[in-house]
Amino acid sequence: MLNIRSPARTFFSNISVGEVDQLSATALTNTKGCRRKSRSFVMALPPVEGALFRRNYVREPVPLADSARARQRLLVFFTDFLSPDQQANFVTEVERLLGIEYPRTPGGYALHGDFWRRAGIIDVLSGITLVLRLAQSRGQLNQQRAHATARRIIAEEGLHYRIDDALGVHYLVDEEFARISETALAGLGQPRFAAASHALDEALSHLDPGRQSGKALIRGVFEAVESAFLVAINQPTVNRLNAQSIDAHLKPILMARYASYAEAQDKVDRAMEMFKAWVHSAHPFRHGAALAQIHEAPIDLAIMSATQGMAFLRYIVAAP
Incomplete structure (x- = not known):
């Protein structure tokens, strides 16, 4: 990939990953009735290390690489590396940053299996980054193990993505x-x-x-x-x-x-x-x-x- 340092890349290299996530979320939610315009705005931003997948890549509806086995393994990954309190925080982050309603029972209990097995692949890939961010609260070693596990799942299940050192998910090439x-x-x-x-x-x-x-x-x-x-x-x-x-x-x-x-x-x-x-x-x-x-x-x-x-x-x- 060519390393072209555009004005947009220079600007976004000077703000935090969280600010990129929030800025992109605002662009997507403040343009009701203008979805096409909001998609064009996000596509103009260069990929940012550590940012959510859906913030870096908003594309036309061409199917992305997916795998039922990978989704099942990611569900286990989610429960292995996040405590119950962190899992509740994950639900909040998904709704806050991805703009989707997290699946729940009629009684309001989160259905994590439904999210990892049935959510859109863009949201699942973004969810990996959210899990890795939250995993750090249980210690650096926990996050490192979670990072290695997520990378192994993606590689072993033949999905054409990569996870950068800042915890963001990207296409394997571009x-x-x-x-x-x-x-x-x-x-x-x-x-x-x-x-x-x-x-x-x-x-x-x-x-x-x-x-x-x-x-x-x-x-x-x-x-x-x-x-x-x-x-x-x-x-x-x-x-x-x-x-x-x-x-x-x-x-x-x-x-x-x-x-x-x-x-x-x-x-x-x-x-x-x-x-x-x-x-x-x-x-x-x-x-x-x-x-x-x-x-x-x-x-x-x-x-x-x-x-x-x-x-x-x-x-x-x-x-x-």
């Missing part, structure tokens, strides 16, 4: 990459794209710090694109994605799709040249290398390649 990857996964929801979906999910798991590999990311995205390509062209005798199969089988599909457009041939040719260039650039990382060589891709190069590959993946899925 918001735009998360938007692209989650949208690409959502587009592979049809059963015929199951192999492509599995390959893409496995590829993205190699962004996690514990198993980070640029080569594996590129290779997995290539596998997902190749699988979707073979499904889209529906040619039983073709089993590889290469320049020849693109020209012979995908290009005719696109020419038929754009038949009514002026200069369709030129537009399709240019698009396919970009696609073939991406295939060519990713191809070396699909193979091994001599033992004396380190055949690994720099992570920033891998993210660039994966971003391009997922764009082609979405395009191919829509091709038939």
Whole structure:
């Protein structure tokens, strides 16, 4: 990620995390009937270390990475590291800072299980930060253990987030990459794209710090694109994605799709040249290398390649 120090970043680096949370909450609650405007205001703020997830990232309704198992483990994490009094304080903080009504019984007792299992994922991710802040009141060691536990849950359950040293939750790469990857996964929801979906999910798991590999990311995205390509062209005798199969089988599909457009041939040719260039650039990382060589891709190069590959993946899925 580029470290661009904008005027907004300079301003927000001089105020506390609590003030950022409160300022953002005010922006969200004081614009009734103007929800779109309030979303734009919050998106203009740069991510702040230690701030709540929903304050750093308010996005369009693209599904975020989620997991029922992770939610269950976070419920246990919540009860393990917060005393009953701190759990009551958590309820207050959720309602004060997140602006939602905490689930309760008719008698007014907090239903913590309902929150962790059923609340929106943005609120759950913000809840992790609130738990970690409250955990400190039981001692620094308790907070450190809670911090390590939360990080382990996110990593082991394959969620594409990270927790910073100031206790804030962020996208593992950045918001735009998360938007692209989650949208690409959502587009592979049809059963015929199951192999492509599995390959893409496995590829993205190699962004996690514990198993980070640029080569594996590129290779997995290539596998997902190749699988979707073979499904889209529906040619039983073709089993590889290469320049020849693109020209012979995908290009005719696109020419038929754009038949009514002026200069369709030129537009399709240019698009396919970009696609073939991406295939060519990713191809070396699909193979091994001599033992004396380190055949690994720099992570920033891998993210660039994966971003391009997922764009082609979405395009191919829509091709038939």
